[in-house]
Amino acid sequence: SAVISQKPSRDICQRGTSLTIQCQVDSQVTMMFWYRQQPGQSLTLIATANQGSEATYESGFVIDKFPISRPNLTFSTLTVSNMSPEDSSIYLCSVNRGNNYGYTFGSGTRLTVV
Amino acid sequence: AQTVTQSQPEMSVQEAETVTLSCTYDTSENNYYLFWYKQPPSRQMILVIRQEAYKQQNATENRFSVNFQKAAKSFSLKISDSQLGDTAMYFCAFLPGGTSYGKLTFGQGTILTVHP
Numbered sequence: 001s002a003v004i005s006q007k008p009s010r011d012i013c014q015r016g017t018s019l020t021i022q023c024q025v026d027s028q029v030t031m032m033f034w035y036r037q038q039p040g041q042s043l044t045l046i047a048t049a050n051q052g053s054e055a056t057y058e059s060g061f062v063i064d065k066f067p068i069s070r071p072n073l074t075f076s077t078l079t080v081s082n083m084s085p086e087d088s089s090i091y092l093c094s095v096n097r098g099n100n101y102g103y104t105f106g107s108g109t110r111l112t113v114v
Numbered sequence: 115a116q117t118v119t120q121s122q123p124e125m126s127v128q129e130a131e132t133v134t135l136s137c138t139y140d141t142s143e144n145n146y147y148l149f150w151y152k153q154p155p156s157r158q159m160i161l162v163i164r165q166e167a168y169k170q171q172n173a174t175e176n177r178f179s180v181n182f183q184k185a186a187k188s189f190s191l192k193i194s195d196s197q198l199g200d201t202a203m204y205f206c207a208f209l210p211g212g213t214s215y216g217k218l219t220f221g222q223g224t225i226l227t228v229h230p
Binding site: 033041042043045048090092094096101102103104105107108110 | 147149151156157158159161164205207209216217218220221222223
């Protein structure tokens, strides 16, 4: 099964700034997924990142706010831009291990915007 | 679109006892997969158990088992001999079949507290 290294594990940021979150997978994967988990809530898919093409965003999420890079088959970044306190959440990356095995998740980034 | 509903926001159980977490889902698909994930305070999402919809036999992983009722679209998780380390938020999740890159849909989650 894939192992995902996600950084940073947590950060406290000033409003109006941007934070880039990195995920490194120990094997090549076609798609990577980025989720947001607001405090006490479930996980919501932000976007799907496919190597070599633009990410596909879910309803309510836009590229200007959450730009994603996917330079190769083992790495992806998610940037949270122009942050406000409402962006305070846990952000998780994930890869699909194949339908029979579900998804593997990174350890998450706890973001607090002050 | 699929929906996943967990109607129990919080549950508690005494150590060594058994607890059942409920999950229902709605889908028009016939081929799909269901999962229970555990998220302890460390935030790490951990796969607890999985079930293929085409299999009638309920999945079991050590102390964890499911009651999969396909016609009723119900997928409950039973934790036997509860341990303090089982304290976590538990999410039921649905994954459509037929593709390798389907989107995972989560329920709202159930916070489980195991008391000594």
